[in-house]
Amino acid sequence: MATPTDIARKPIDFRHRVAAYVSLTKPRIIELLLITTLPTMLLAARGIPSVWLLLGTLVGGAMSAASANVFNCYIDRDIDRLMRRTKNRPLVTGEVTEREALVFAWVLGIGSTAVLWFVGNPLTAALSVAAILLYVVLYTLILKRRTDQNIIWGGIAGCMPVLIGWAAVTNTVTWEPLILFLVIFLWTPAHYWPLSVKYKDDYDNADVPMLSVTMGEGSVALQSVIYAWATVVGSLLLIPVAPMGWIYTAAAVLAGVWFILEAHRLYFHVVKNDGEAKPMRVFHLSITYLTIVFLAVGIDPLVYLPLI
Template sequence: MATEQLTEPAPSHDAVTASNQPAGSKIGWKRKLAAYVALTKPRIIELLLITTLPTMFLAQRGLPSVWLMLGVLIGGALSAGSANAFNCYFDRDIDRLMKRTQRRPLVTGEISEREALVFAWALAIISTVVLWLVANILTAALSVGAILLYVVLYTLILKRRTDQNIVWGGVAGCMPVLIGWAAVTNDLSWEPLILFLVIFLWTPAHYWPLSVKYMADYDRADVPMLSVTNGEGSVALQSVIYAWATVVGSLLLVPVAPMGWIYTGAAIASGAWFIYEAHRLYAGVVRRNDKSNPMRVFHLSILYLTILFIAVGVDAVAYLPLG
């Protein structure tokens, strides 16, 4: 459901050894289970759930039922896991060429292609049923839409064709806020659409700096990330533009929701920090000095989004009006 937002560790000796095994060869059940979990990219799922739960608080203007929250989080995690598993299946050829993805189970041979497809389809079906049962058909439909956006729009259409892949493909990563809102209200309104916009604008400023670190990987795999097609300078400039756009977008929620002091203060403070670091990256690239640290912006962007959405949830529960 989300774009490939979090880096993966470099391949270990065991992973490299495993890559020489026939796909689907017999391994211990613990290792097999770990391989299936890895196929879902759990670190990406964590970030998706961070945006879902606070949106549910905002929709409820308080705490939704425990069963609804638990059901949506489980259904959302299964849905995201399905999209990520499909992504691993379709990207298995280029994953073999990139150092950061050489530990993925389809590359190491711990999961066969057939097993990966069956697993991805099973998660898609189960997640749809879960979200329909615990919430409503709109929530389930949005989840299916998120899977299709990530697998079809991003993975199959955009990723290998344009350096804007992460921009429009990032729409899939915005869907959890719509899913969380619809689960509570069985409807959509301006508030989740603004949060959708925030994540949409945040994604390029978050992911493009990471792509600088793995520029050689993407170049080797012939994936046209902006860092490959236009260089680090373009990434730094675009990070500044999108950081500003993200923060401005986040402030639109204040009059619309409306939001109180908690969210407003957090959005301004964390947003100012995000913008400052993006400008610092750009200045470092222009001056070619040691302040050019794309990974600093990458990690900070995760912290920024986490703070912003925690503030959404806290503000909804402990609302302190501005006026």
């Protein structure tokens, strides 16, 4: 059987090499992070910021997230070989060498810092560096292989884009972005733990202590209910603080009820053990929920309809 080194020696055409580098950045994760950044900037400006600032922050933020993801792929290359869902990542197959991945990660990280400093301010750049360090050091190096609470505290890195977006516009961090930070922080376990059920055997085989491995599906379902409730309650805090109008309020309440009901449905079927539990339904719905909430965050200040 060919080893990664053998594969690396085979010529790879330009298109496949570019695709391999893009794959290392985990573009789907970046897309989700940008969905939270743009609306936060609109809220911070109470309108539309300059196109230069908007595009520069999004590009810099995408580069920052890409850098963290490539570092993550480099560090986790040993366990990626053991899991079905990650065994085809470029560092495992040899499409990208370890040295190339490290250089790519550093270039993206340094480039993102420069872009965010130039188009934004030093605070924005500093928050971006903090986000990279949180994901690479706190989550990947320290927590991921040691505790089933890894996704909670490691998920802090995924909350940073709202602080970055707000700081780019205002050069400050106030209560509004901190509440949005809290929303994403509480949302992350309810989003990711159901996914971990699907890949439980993968994590077990790689000796990664995800909650689905250490405590089982029942604990995942219960925690999903708790964190769904906490997320929705947290989202409502923005209404009096920002303040937000009818558009955000309606979206947060209606989408929140939907999110909570689906989490309860998962828990009900798991407890009943009737074979109808669908953790991936909650996983996919959680993405829709967060998208709806942040769309409302961006639209509300543009079409502000005060509650009173």
